Amino acid sequence: MNSKSIYARLYALSTGILLSLVFQAASAQQSNTTKQLSLSEAISLSIQNSKQLKVSQAKIDEASAKMKEANERQLPDLSVSGAYMRLTQPNIDLKFGGGGSGSGGGAAAPKVNSAAYGMANLSIPVFAGMMIQNGKQAAKYLATASKLDAEKDKEDVMQNTIAAYSNLYKAQQSVYLMQENLKQSEQRVKDFTNLEKNGLLARNDLLKAELQQSNYELLLMDAQNSLKVANLNMNIMLGLPDNTQLELDSVIFKDVKSTDARGYAEFEQLAYQNRKDAQSLQAHEGAANANVKMVKGEMYPQLALTGGYIAAYIPNFITITNAVTAGVGLKYNVHSLWKNKTKVAEANAQLAQIRANESRVNDAIHMDVFQSYENYLLSHKKMDTYIKAIEQSEENYRITKNKHANALATTTDLLDADVANLQAHLNYAFAKADALVAYNKLLQAAGILDQTVTK
Numbered sequence: 001m002n003s004k005s006i007y008a009r010l011y012a013l014s015t016g017i018l019l020s021l022v023f024q025a026a027s028a029q030q031s032n033t034t035k036q037l038s039l040s041e042a043i044s045l046s047i048q049n050s051k052q053l054k055v056s057q058a059k060i061d062e063a064s065a066k067m068k069e070a071n072e073r074q075l076p077d078l079s080v081s082g083a084y085m086r087l088t089q090p091n092i093d094l095k096f097g098g099g100g101s102g103s104g105g106g107a108a109a110p111k112v113n114s115a116a117y118g119m120a121n122l123s124i125p126v127f128a129g130m131m132i133q134n135g136k137q138a139a140k141y142l143a144t145a146s147k148l149d150a151e152k153d154k155e156d157v158m159q160n161t162i163a164a165y166s167n168l169y170k171a172q173q174s175v176y177l178m179q180e181n182l183k184q185s186e187q188r189v190k191d192f193t194n195l196e197k198n199g200l201l202a203r204n205d206l207l208k209a210e211l212q213q214s215n216y217e218l219l220l221m222d223a224q225n226s227l228k229v230a231n232l233n234m235n236i237m238l239g240l241p242d243n244t245q246l247e248l249d250s251v252i253f254k255d256v257k258s259t260d261a262r263g264y265a266e267f268e269q270l271a272y273q274n275r276k277d278a279q280s281l282q283a284h285e286g287a288a289n290a291n292v293k294m295v296k297g298e299m300y301p302q303l304a305l306t307g308g309y310i311a312a313y314i315p316n317f318i319t320i321t322n323a324v325t326a327g328v329g330l331k332y333n334v335h336s337l338w339k340n341k342t343k344v345a346e347a348n349a350q351l352a353q354i355r356a357n358e359s360r361v362n363d364a365i366h367m368d369v370f371q372s373y374e375n376y377l378l379s380h381k382k383m384d385t386y387i388k389a390i391e392q393s394e395e396n397y398r399i400t401k402n403k404h405a406n407a408l409a410t411t412t413d414l415l416d417a418d419v420a421n422l423q424a425h426l427n428y429a430f431a432k433a434d435a436l437v438a439y440n441k442l443l444q445a446a447g448i449l450d451q452t453v454t455k
Contacts, residue, residue, distance in 0.1 A: 035240070038249045039165055042238060043453060046161040049239030053157060056150035063139070063146040070139035073132050074125060082118035089113065110316040117312040117320075123329065127303040134294035141287035145280045152276035155449045161237060162440045162453075166433035168234050169248050171227040173429035178220040181422045185213040192411075205411035212415050253432040256439065259380055267446045268369045274447030275365055281358045288351040295347045299340050301332035365445070372438070372445040379435035386428035393417070393424040 047053060089111070125132065192209045195201035235244050272278065310323040400417040403409035443449040 033241070033243045034245045034247060036249075037234075037238075037246045039162065039252050040453070042165050042234070043158050043161050045238040045240070046157055047154060049237070050157045052153055053150065056146075056153045060143070060146045060150055063143040067136070067139040067143045070132075070136045073135060076125075077123045078120070080118070080120045082116070084114070084116040086114050087112055112314055112317050115312070115314045117310070119311070120309045122307040124305040125302070126305060127300075128297065130300075131294050131297035134290045134297060138287040138290035138294060141283045141290065145283035145287065148276045148280040148283060151450065152280065155276070155444050155447075158449055158453060159440060159444050163437050164230070164234050164237055165248065166437045168227075168230040168246065169250070169253060170430050170433050171223065171230040172248065173433075174223040174426065175220065175227050177422060177425050177429070178216060178223050181418070182213070182216045182220055184418070185209070185216050189213050201411075208411050208415060212418070253436060256432055256436045260376075260439070260442075264370065264373045267373055267442060268366065270446040270448055271365050271369045272362075274451075275361075276447060278358070278361055278365060281354060281361055285351065285354045285358065288347070288354050292344065292347040292351055295340065295343045298333070298343070299336045301330055304329045304331075368445045369442075372442040376435075376438045376442045379431065379438040383428065383431045383435055386424065386431050389424040390421075390428055393421040397421045 189206070189209050192201055192206045196203060196206045231244075231246055232242055234240075234246055235242055240246075306325070306327050306329045308325040310320060310325070312318065312320040397417040397420070400409050400414050404411065404414045440449060440453070443452050
């Protein structure tokens with residue numbers, strides 16, 4: 001065997017090893033795309049990756065910066081200026097009055113070809129019609145409102161995550177139940193085929209069973225497509241790779257059957273105490289009140305302590321140093337007496353609008369809590385009904401199957417009983433998911449979702 005053939009075989013062997021390693025790495029990567037996901041972890045990931053909450057945080061940062069800006073308005077104002085100038089040779093004719101002897105001309109004018117000066121001014125506000133203090137109060141209220149709005153956005157993100165988690169559970173249960181029913185349907189078709197071959201079953205009954213199998217296959221395709229969409233939607237919300245297959249914690253849907261002993265009145269009272277949108281409007285009302293006072297403050301004079309330093313140098317003419325000034329400055333805009341009325345009216349209108357919104361939000365809270373509470377009760381009533389429906393449908397299918405085996409029920413009756421049994425199981429699975437969403441929606445309406453879920 002020559003060296004070329006040996007090298008060729010070694011090259012082929014090494015290439016095969018590399019390809020197998022790449023394939024193993026790819027297989028390992030694909031096997032790691034399945035993720036166990038609890039509801040609490042889903043909520044945590046959605047909060048971390050929410051674009052909406054990042055916008056809310058930016059608004060908080062903006063409001064905090066404005067609050068610092070309002071606080072800085074009470075600090076002294078200090079300005080420094082200076083200049084250096086070159087001059088052409090000016091013609092200076094100094095005229096000095098007074099008598100004297102007729103002798104002799106006056107002194108020669110100084111030769112000035114440059115000038116330089118510098119000054120520093122300091123102003124400390126003493127009284128500005130309470131505009132500075134009210135401006136600080138307004139900025140503080142708005143910063144509080146932005147934080148409350150962010151907390152409300154956080155609860156919205158949490159509720160959306162719970163709803164998406166429940167939808168994914170519905171999709172997974174649909175696929176699972178469809179697959180189970182399809183297996184039964186396939187076995188039924190096999191049994192019917194054997195019966196039809198032996199002349200114990202009409203051809204038409206076999207066709208009915210085959211048609212139902214085809215329908216189940218189509219329903220399974222739809223369910224699998226819905227599962228892919230729901231899984232991708234969840235991955236996007238959580239910031240996970242698109243190919244991550246999520247496996248949910250189904251225990252949380254089993255525990256949802258327990259009821260909350262608190263009544264509607266208690267949930268409504270909690271809502272008025274904890275709802276972030278109502279608290280945000282209260283903060284906006286405080287800011288609007290401070291804004292009204294701030295606008296009215298423009299009608300008052302402004303008083304400040306002032307100080308300064310001046311230095312100048314003009315060669316051959318004058319030098320000024322250590323020229324320090326100190327005093328009191330008073331400023332009054334007389335035009336505010338007639339121009340400020342419109343600003344005050346505008347500020348009062350904004351305040352009235354916020355108060356009207358508070359009343360509207362209180363009505364909305366009342367309706368939201370009532371509707372959420374009724375939906376929560378309804379979801380549990382549906383679960384109880386669907387549990388009975390499952391028992392009834394399973395018993396009905398068992399009896400109908402026995403009757404069909406003894407030629408006491410038609411194939412249509414058997415297939416209808418099978419569909420009813422499937423529908424009962426689907427309804428119960430969906431009811432459990434809806435009950436979880438309804439309960440957390442009630443907690444959100446009461447303003448305690450974040451306190452309850454993140455415990």
